[in-house]
Amino acid sequence: xxxxxxxxxxLALRARAKQVIPGGMYGHxxxxxxPEGYPQFFARATGCHVWDVDGREYxxxxxxxxxxxxxxxxxxxxxxxxxxxxxxxxMNGPAPALVELxxxxxxxxxxxxxxxxxxxxxxxxxxCVTIARAGTGRRKILVAQGSYHGxxxxxxxxxxxxxxxxxxxxxxxxxxxxxxxxxxxxxxxTDLAAILVTAFRHDIGRDQEMPTIEFAKALRAAATAAxxxxxxxxxxxxxxxxxxxxxxxLGVRPDLSxxxxxxxxxxxxxxxxxxxxxxxxxGRIYVTGSFWCEAPPxxxxxxxxxxxxxxxxxxxxxxxxxxxxDGLAKLSDQAGIGVRQTGPVQMPMVxxxxxxxxxxxRRFCAATLRAGAYFHPRHNMFLSxxxxxxxxxxxLSAAAAGFEALAG
Amino acid sequence: xxxxxxxxxxLALRARAKQVIPGGMYGHxxxxxxPEGYPQFFARATGCHVWDVDGREYxxxxxxxxxxxxxxxxxxxxxxxxxxxxxxxxMNGPAPALVELxxxxxxxxxxxxxxxxxxxxxxxxxxCVTIARAGTGRRKILVAQGSYHGxxxxxxxxxxxxxxxxxxxxxxxxxxxxxxxxxxxxxxxTDLAAILVTAFRHDIGRDQEMPTIEFAKALRAAATAAxxxxxxxxxxxxxxxxxxxxxxxLGVRPDLSxxxxxxxxxxxxxxxxxxxxxxxxxGRIYVTGSFWCEAPPxxxxxxxxxxxxxxxxxxxxxxxxxxxxDGLAKLSDQAGIGVRQTGPVQMPMVxxxxxxxxxxxRRFCAATLRAGAYFHPRHNMFLSxxxxxxxxxxxLSAAAAGFEALAG
Numbered sequence: 001x002x003x004x005x006x007x008x009x010x011l012a013l014r015a016r017a018k019q020v021i022p023g024g025m026y027g028h029x030x031x032x033x034x035p036e037g038y039p040q041f042f043a044r045a046t047g048c049h050v051w052d053v054d055g056r057e058y059x060x061x062x063x064x065x066x067x068x069x070x071x072x073x074x075x076x077x078x079x080x081x082x083x084x085x086x087x088x089x090x091m092n093g094p095a096p097a098l099v100e101l102x103x104x105x106x107x108x109x110x111x112x113x114x115x116x117x118x119x120x121x122x123x124x125x126x127x128c129v130t131i132a133r134a135g136t137g138r139r140k141i142l143v144a145q146g147s148y149h150g151x152x153x154x155x156x157x158x159x160x161x162x163x164x165x166x167x168x169x170x171x172x173x174x175x176x177x178x179x180x181x182x183x184x185x186x187x188x189x190t191d192l193a194a195i196l197v198t199a200f201r202h203d204i205g206r207d208q209e210m211p212t213i214e215f216a217k218a219l220r221a222a223a224t225a226a227x228x229x230x231x232x233x234x235x236x237x238x239x240x241x242x243x244x245x246x247x248x249x250l251g252v253r254p255d256l257s258x259x260x261x262x263x264x265x266x267x268x269x270x271x272x273x274x275x276x277x278x279x280x281x282x283g284r285i286y287v288t289g290s291f292w293c294e295a296p297p298x299x300x301x302x303x304x305x306x307x308x309x310x311x312x313x314x315x316x317x318x319x320x321x322x323x324x325x326d327g328l329a330k331l332s333d334q335a336g337i338g339v340r341q342t343g344p345v346q347m348p349m350v351x352x353x354x355x356x357x358x359x360x361x362r363r364f365c366a367a368t369l370r371a372g373a374y375f376h377p378r379h380n381m382f383l384s385x386x387x388x389x390x391x392x393x394x395x396l397s398a399a400a401a402g403f404e405a406l407a408g
Numbered sequence: 409x410x411x412x413x414x415x416x417x418x419l420a421l422r423a424r425a426k427q428v429i430p431g432g433m434y435g436h437x438x439x440x441x442x443p444e445g446y447p448q449f450f451a452r453a454t455g456c457h458v459w460d461v462d463g464r465e466y467x468x469x470x471x472x473x474x475x476x477x478x479x480x481x482x483x484x485x486x487x488x489x490x491x492x493x494x495x496x497x498x499m500n501g502p503a504p505a506l507v508e509l510x511x512x513x514x515x516x517x518x519x520x521x522x523x524x525x526x527x528x529x530x531x532x533x534x535x536c537v538t539i540a541r542a543g544t545g546r547r548k549i550l551v552a553q554g555s556y557h558g559x560x561x562x563x564x565x566x567x568x569x570x571x572x573x574x575x576x577x578x579x580x581x582x583x584x585x586x587x588x589x590x591x592x593x594x595x596x597x598t599d600l601a602a603i604l605v606t607a608f609r610h611d612i613g614r615d616q617e618m619p620t621i622e623f624a625k626a627l628r629a630a631a632t633a634a635x636x637x638x639x640x641x642x643x644x645x646x647x648x649x650x651x652x653x654x655x656x657x658l659g660v661r662p663d664l665s666x667x668x669x670x671x672x673x674x675x676x677x678x679x680x681x682x683x684x685x686x687x688x689x690x691g692r693i694y695v696t697g698s699f700w701c702e703a704p705p706x707x708x709x710x711x712x713x714x715x716x717x718x719x720x721x722x723x724x725x726x727x728x729x730x731x732x733x734d735g736l737a738k739l740s741d742q743a744g745i746g747v748r749q750t751g752p753v754q755m756p757m758v759x760x761x762x763x764x765x766x767x768x769x770r771r772f773c774a775a776t777l778r779a780g781a782y783f784h785p786r787h788n789m790f791l792s793x794x795x796x797x798x799x800x801x802x803x804l805s806a807a808a809a810g811f812e813a814l815a816g
Contacts, residue, residue, distance in 0.1 A: 013504055013507050016507050016511065017506070017507045017510070019511075019514075019522075020507065020510035020511050020513075020514045020521075020522050020523060021506075021507070021510050021522055021523065021524065022522050022524065022682075022687045022688070022690035022691035023690075023691035025501075025502070026524055026690075026691075026695060026696065027694070027695060027696025027697070027700060027701075028696045029500070029501045029502060029696070029700075029701050031501055039501065040501050040502070041501055041502060041503065041504055041506075041507075042496060042499035042500060042501050042502070042503060043495060043496070043503070043504075044495040044496045045495075045496040045497075045499050050496075050499055050500060053504060060500065062500045064498040064499055064500055064698075065500065065698065066698065067498045067698055067699070068498065072496065072497070072499075087451060087452040087453075088450060088451070088452045088453040088458075088480065089453075089480070089674045089675065090472040090475045090476065090674040090675075090676075091450035091453050091458055091472055091480075092437070092450060092458060092468065092470045092472055092473065092782060093433075093437045093439055093447065093448050093449055093450050094433070094437060094448070094449060094450070095449065095450060095451070096421055096449055096451075096461060098425070098429075098449075099421050099424050099425045099428065099429070099449075102425070102428035102429050103424065103427075103428050105428075106427075106428045113428075114427075114428050114429055114430050115428060115429065116429065116430065116434055119527045119528060119676060119697070119699060120527060120531075120697035120698050120699055120700070121697070121698055122697060123528075126560055126561075129569075130560075130561060130568075130569035130570070131569065132569075133569040133570075133571065134568045134569035139571050151694055151695050151696045151697065152534055152538075152560070152695075153534075153538060153562075154561075156694050156695075157694055158692075158693065158694035160538075160542045160692045160693050160694065161537075161538035161539065161540075161541040161542035161689070161692075161693045162538070162541075163541065163547050163576070163577055165573040165574075165576035165577065166573075166574075168571070168573035168576075169571055169573065235698075260698055260699075261698050266497045266498040266702075267497065267498075267699075267702075268498075268527060268676055268698075268699035268702055269699075274430075279430045280430070281569070282430035282431075282434075283430035283431035283434075284568045284569075285566065285568050285569045286434075286435070286559055286564050286565060286566035286568065287434060287435060287559050287560075287564075288434065288435025288436045288437070288559045289435070289527070289528035289529070289530060289559070290472075290473060290474065290475055290528050290529055290643075290668055290669050290676075291475070291527060291528055291668075291675075291676035291677075292435060292437075292528070293435075293437050294674075294675075294676055374500060
C-alpha cells in the first residue's frame with residue numbers, strides 16, 4: 001500500500017481517471033486541492049457516515065457539500081423516491097408530484113406564490129436572473145463580490161473560457177456594506193433588473209458572516225424602490241437556516257429565491273420560488289431541461305420537506321452544530337491554538353488564526369481525517385439530521401488529534 | 409367527466425398547477441401548445457407504454473422526448489441504478505462509476521480521449537463552448553440558425569429575459585449550406601473558437617435533414633484550418649444514430665461532443681467528450697453542479713451502454729422506425745393525404761403537406777391520441793428498444809384513425 005497516497009484503490013482509480021478525465025477530476029468535488037490523505041472516490045454512505053473506496057469510514061461533516069439534509073439513505077425519503085420510481089422516472093410530462101411539490105413550497109416558503117423546478121443551483125440562479133430581466137425589461141444584476149452563484153460564464157468563480165460580454169450587466173457590491181450597495185444601485189441607474197444575494201456570506205476560505213438586518217432591509221428597499229427583483233440565493237443555506245426561507249428570521253422577503261442542495265436529501269433537484277410581482281415574467285421565459293421533470297426527486301423532496309417539519313430538523317441541526325462548535329472551542333482553548341468559528345452553527349466554518357496560506361487548516365484536517373472525521377479546511381461544512389451527539393463527539397475526538405498535530 | 413378536456417384528474421391537476429406554477433407549466437413538457445386531449449400529467453410508464461393520470465394508455469412515441477432509449481423500467485439498467493443507489497447517491501466525491509463511465513465513453517466514442525459529466529444537455533453544450541474558448545483563447549461561436557442547443561440565454565429559442573450581450577459572439581450560418589458557413593467563418597476572422605452543429609437538422613416544425621457529407625467535411629475543414637473546435641451537439645441523436653458518435657458514419661470526427669438524453673435510459677445525466685487537442689482547456693475551466701457526481705445515473709449509463717451494444721439497439725430502432733415509416737406511407741397513400749417523413753427513421757418526424765399552420769398535424773395527432781398512440785404534431789419523435797412490431801402496428805392502427813379524421 002502506497003502510504004504517500006489515500007490508499008491503494010483510490011490511488012489506482014485516480015491513475016485511471018487521469019487518463020480519461022481532464023486533470024483527473026473537475027469542479028467542487030475535485031480532491032486535488034485537499035490535504036494529502038483525502039480520498040477522491042467514495043464507496044458508500046449511510047446516515048452521517050461515509051466510506052471511501054479503501055474502506056475507511058468517516059463521520060461526514062460535508063453531507064455531499066450540502067444535499068444530504070436528513071442523512072444518507074433516509075428511510076422515508078428513499079421510500080418516497082422508490083415508490084415514484086416504480087411508477088415512472090422520466091415521462092412525456094411531469095407526474096402529479098410536480099404540483100404537490102410546488103404547493104408544498106408555496107405553503108412553506110413565506111414569499112412564494114409559485115415555483116419552478118430545475119436540477120442544480122446554477123439552473124435556479126440563472127432562471128431567477130432571466131425572470132428578473134423578463135419581469136422588469138431591464139438588464140443590470142447586482143451581486144456581492146466573492147459570492148458564489150454557480151459555475152456558468154455569467155457567475156463562475158473562474159474567468160477561463162468566459163468573455164467580457166458574459167458579465168456586461170453584472171455590477172458588484174460588498175456584502176453587508178450599504179454604501180457599496182447604494183453605489184451599485186446608482187451605477188445601474190434606470191436599468192436595474194435584480195439584486196442577488198446569498199442567504200449569508202459563505203465565501204470559500206474566509207470567515208462566514210450573517211447579513212445585518214440593516215443590510216437586508218437596505219437590499220429590500222433598493223429593489224422595491226427600483227421595482228426590481230430581490231433574489232435570495234438560498235441554494236446552500238436553504239432548509240438549514242429557516243423553514244420558511246433563510247431571510248424570514250430577518251423579516252425580509254425576497255421576490256425570487258433559488259433553492260437546491262438539501263431540497264431532496266441528495267437526489268438531484270433545484271427550485272425557484274417567486275411572488276406575484278414576477279409570475280408573469282416567469283411565465284414568459286423559456287427554460288427547461290431534459291430531466292427537469294424527472295419525477296422521483298420531486299417525490300423525495302415532498303418527503304424531505306414533510307420530515308424536516310415533522311422532526312423539527314433545523315432545531316436538531318442547531319443543537320448538533322452548537323455541540324460541535326462548543327467542543328471545538330474547548331479543544332482550541334486547551335491547545336492554545338486560535339480558531340475562528342463563524343456563521344450559523346449548523347453550517348460550520350473552521351479557520352485558524354494566523355493561517356493566511358491555510359497550512360494550519362490543512363494539517364488539522366489531514367490529522368482529523370486520519371482519525372475518522374471528514375472536515376474541510378476552507379469550505380463551510382454541513383450537518384444533517386442523522387448526526388447524533390455521539391457522532392459529534394466522535395468528530396471532536398478526531399479534532400483533538402488535529403489540534404495535537406498542530407501542537408506537535 | 410369534462411369532455412372538453414383531458415380527463416377529470418388531468419384537468420384538476422392543471423387547475424391546481426395554474427395556481428402554483430407560472431402559466432401552469434413551463435418548458436418543452438408544457439402540454440398547452442399540444443392539441444386538445446393531450447394529457448399534461450403522467451401516472452406511470454413501462455416499456456414503450458405510458459399511462460396518463462386518468463388511466464389512459466398510449467404507445468409512447470416520444471420516449472420522454474428522448475431519454476428513454478431502452479424502454480421505461482429496463483430491468484438491467486434499473487438493477488444497476490439500484491445497486492449503486494443502495495451504496496450511495498450523492499457523496500463527498502464521485503463513486504468509481506465515474507471513472508468506469510468515462511472509460512466506457514472513451515472506448516465507444518470514436519473521437520473521445522476524455523469525458524466530463526453534467527446533468528442536462530444545456531450543461532453539456534455550455535461546457536463545450538467554455539472549453540472551446542479556453543482551449544483557443546478566442547470568442548466566436550458559429551451556430552446554425554434555428555438549431556436548438558439548450559435553454560439558457562446564449563442559446564435559448566426565446567429572447568425573453570436575454571440581453572444582446574448574451575449572444576455577442578454567436579454568429580449564425582445555415583445548416584447544410586457551405587457558402588453561409590464560409591461567410592460566418594470569415595465574419596469570425598481570427599476570433600473563431602468553435603463551430604457548433606447538431607447531428608442532423610431537427611428543428612421543431614420543419615422537415616428533418618441529414619447533413620451532407622460535403623457539409624460535414626466543410627465544417628471539419630473550417631474548424632481545423634482555424635485550429636478551432638468542431639462541437640457536435642449529439643444531445644438529441646446520441647446513441648440512436650451511431651454507437652461511436654452520430655457523425656462517425658460520415659467519417660467526420662468532432663473535437664468535442666455533447667451528450668445527454670438517451671445516455672442513462674431516463675436517469676439524469678449529460679456528458680462532454682473531447683479529444684487531446686482540448687484536454688488542456690477542459691482541465692482549466694471551472695464547471696460543476698451539486699448533483700453532477702450523483703452516482704446511480706452513472707451506473708445506469710454504464711448498463712445502458714452495455715445493453716445497447718449487447719443487443720444492437722440501433723439496428724432494432726432502425727427496423728422499428730422503418731416499419732413505422734412504411735406503415736404511415738401506406739396509410740397516407742391509401743388516404744390520399746400527403747405526408748412528409750424525414751430524417752432518420754428511428755427519430756420519426758411526420759408533417760403533412762399543405763399544412764403551414766399545423767392544423768392537419770394537430771387533427772391527426774388528436775385522433776391518434778384518442779386511439780391510443782402518443783404522436784407529436786411538430787417535434788421529432790423517438791423510438792426505443794422496447795418497441796416491438798406489435799407496438800408499431802398498434803401505433804399504425806391509431807394512425808389509421810388519424811388519417812380517417814383528416815379525411816372525414
